Amino acid sequence: MDKTIRRILVFFLLVIGVFVVVAVDSVRNINRAVAGSDWVNHTHSVILETEALRSALYLGDGAAHTFVVTGDVADRRAGVEALSDVSEHLEIMAALTRNEPPQRDQVARIDSLVGARVAFIRGVLAARQAGNMGAVRTMLSDDAGQPALKEIERAIGRLKDDELALLTERDTASFVQAQMTRWTVWTGVVLDFLLLAGAGWLIRDDITARRAAAAALQEANSQLEAKVRERTAELASANEMLTAENMERHWANQGLEHQLHYNQLIINSINDLVMVLTKATNISRVNLAVVRVTGFEPHELINRPFSSFARLAQEGGAPVLDPIAQAMNEGRDLRDQAATIADRVGRRIPVSVALFPLRDRDKVVGGVVVIQVIRPEEKLEHQI
């Protein structure tokens, strides 16, 4: 795995991490908001119950006063029912604040005050019912200015104020929480976008680098292919040249062999004995007629002195100088020289010898000897 891929993976892991943090934080805030909402509803319930308690209390108190004046049973029943509602609201309030000690204490105090007031109202109702107006008057005189109701009003007011204060505090906390959630979500989103942008930049950078590397590789391959093509062409050209040279050499050899073969055919087809001599008059080459007439094989004659093979007749006695060597030295032709040659079994054969010097650029390098065998009738004629 290369470096860029590792970096991209790290980026994606960070993106996932941010996403998880944002999700966890958001879920936690949602849970808090739900809990806060429950608490707000609960607080409103306490406030509503407090208001209902106060209404029921005033209703009961008013109905009792009315019953005192009118003596109407309906008013008494209304008072009794209102007091019954008061007890019910007190129970609900106690239940709602059971888990909140400060409020629970306040509700207990209210309960105590309201209980005293309810007892007072029941007492008034009972005295009026019994027709004891004196007692009623005394009780109402004692309650002039309704201090107990004012005390209850203050206690209820404190509870309500406390609940409202808590409500405001919770509302502020909820707002802060919501703001925090927004910030968390937006920060996470922005961070994720930045991380994704970073990963995208890395990917783009990597793709660019890979493209550049691929282009460089392709360029290098192209150059290599061009060099290979060039070198192949050079080798092919060199090979072609070598083949052509080789063919030329073979052709030259064939031409030479053909020429030599043709020359050999010409020499061998001559019926006369033909010998090639070196400048020192040694035999260097013979034709087939020599083999046929003398019975010698070429290798038995080659490099032998010509004088050991042929004896030339000299007028007036033994030769002082070898006429062949003399003619060779002087570079002149020698024709119709009577001589004898010895064959393989030692018989002497009368012949006529001619020498033609071989010249190479005006220099005598050897000679060609042509020997004609003299048949008996020719010999007789020669003698005559």
Place this chain on the structure above:
Amino acid sequence: MQKHILVVDDEAPIRDLLGSFLSRKGYRVTTVSSAIEAEDAVGKDVPDLVITDLQLENSDGLEMIDRLKAVLPETPMMLLTGVLFDPRVVRETLKKKVSCYVEKTAPLSRILEEVQGLVGK
């Protein structure tokens, strides 16, 4: 289209080497070893050029050229021989019979020049 050359020579090494060389130079080559085979070959596949040796088995290259000219009057004939002729003989005798005379001792490049001169590249 490749030019067709008929090579007539009784020596196999010469025939094969010349055929191979001309093939490498882009010609289509047919090689035969005798005058009879040559006359048979031109009947089947008309050549653009005939290259022949002088001395053939059972025949003479110049005689064969005379017979081939009867059926291929426009086809150039090249005499390629190891027999070295006097320049005067070449000028006065051979040139009347053949389009070109080249000695076997001449290099292949010279032979190619003559071939290209007669039939093109």
